[in-house]
Amino acid sequence: MNRSGIEYLDYSWSPITGCLHGPDTCPIVDDCWARAYANRFRARYGPGFRPALHISHLNDPLARKKPARIGVSFMGDFCGPQVHRHWQAQVLEVVRRCPQHQFVFLTKEGFQLQYFKWPDNCWVGVSITGALPEVDRHNLAALKQVQAPVRWVSFEPLLGPGEGDLAGIQWVVIGSQSGPHARQPHLEWVGDIMEQAGRRGIPLWMKRNLSPPWAIEDLCQELPVRPGRGGEGNESVG
Secondary structure, eight states, rough: OOOOSSOOEEEESEEEBBBOOOTTTTGGGOOOOOHHHHHHHHHHOOOOGGEEEOGGGGTTGGGSSSOEOOOOOOSSOOSSTOOOHHHHHHHHHHHHHHHTTTEEESOGGHHHHHHHSTTEEEEEEEESSSSHHHHHHHHHHHHHHHOSEEEHHHHHHHHOOOOOOOOOOOOOEEEHHHHHHOOOOOHHHHHHHHHHHHHHOEEEOOOGTTTTTGGGGGGGGGOOEOOTTTSOOOOOOO
16 A cells, blocks of 8 residues: 555555546546556556556555555545455455455546445545536445445546535545646535535535645545434444
């Protein structure tokens, strides 16, 4: 595992890499940082950024005993096209063997999430950009049907209004596009998400790439809580 540059993670772990999303499901496919990185290191990732299982890194979390927050397969999409079910099963088995860690999953294929029995130490999320409203609505609706300890939404990069009812969501992240073609989201788009999260009591994490216009010290950076048995709850999973 590597120390993560993503603010809300401690480590990144990529036992599965690669992504075959096209512009119909990913509006920044031509500006994807992971794809650009993989193209620089083709000896490891292969041509075309095709999905692959890296057996040599599969058991990496087992070597770390101190609790950590670990992003899973952010160098690709864990639920993306042509990712084999037995690869995913092997990853989730390692997750179950590491109850001390929190494992953070994120996908653009929300409907795939229902096919897994998620361990208690998983945060399961979908990407919503606002640029593909039909895809966004589908992903959010699919996420709400998932039986997962923490369901979360990543509005990053936020390229349009992040529409959708966040009822049943335990965490929200907002960020802008990065890289050479970076675009900052409109203030009203961010404000609308902040207002809904605040009204529903959903913890919110605003990434540092939103600043300016916000000062770094003014960014809200909260971690999720796990709902209690009755739907309420303040059990921190951070």
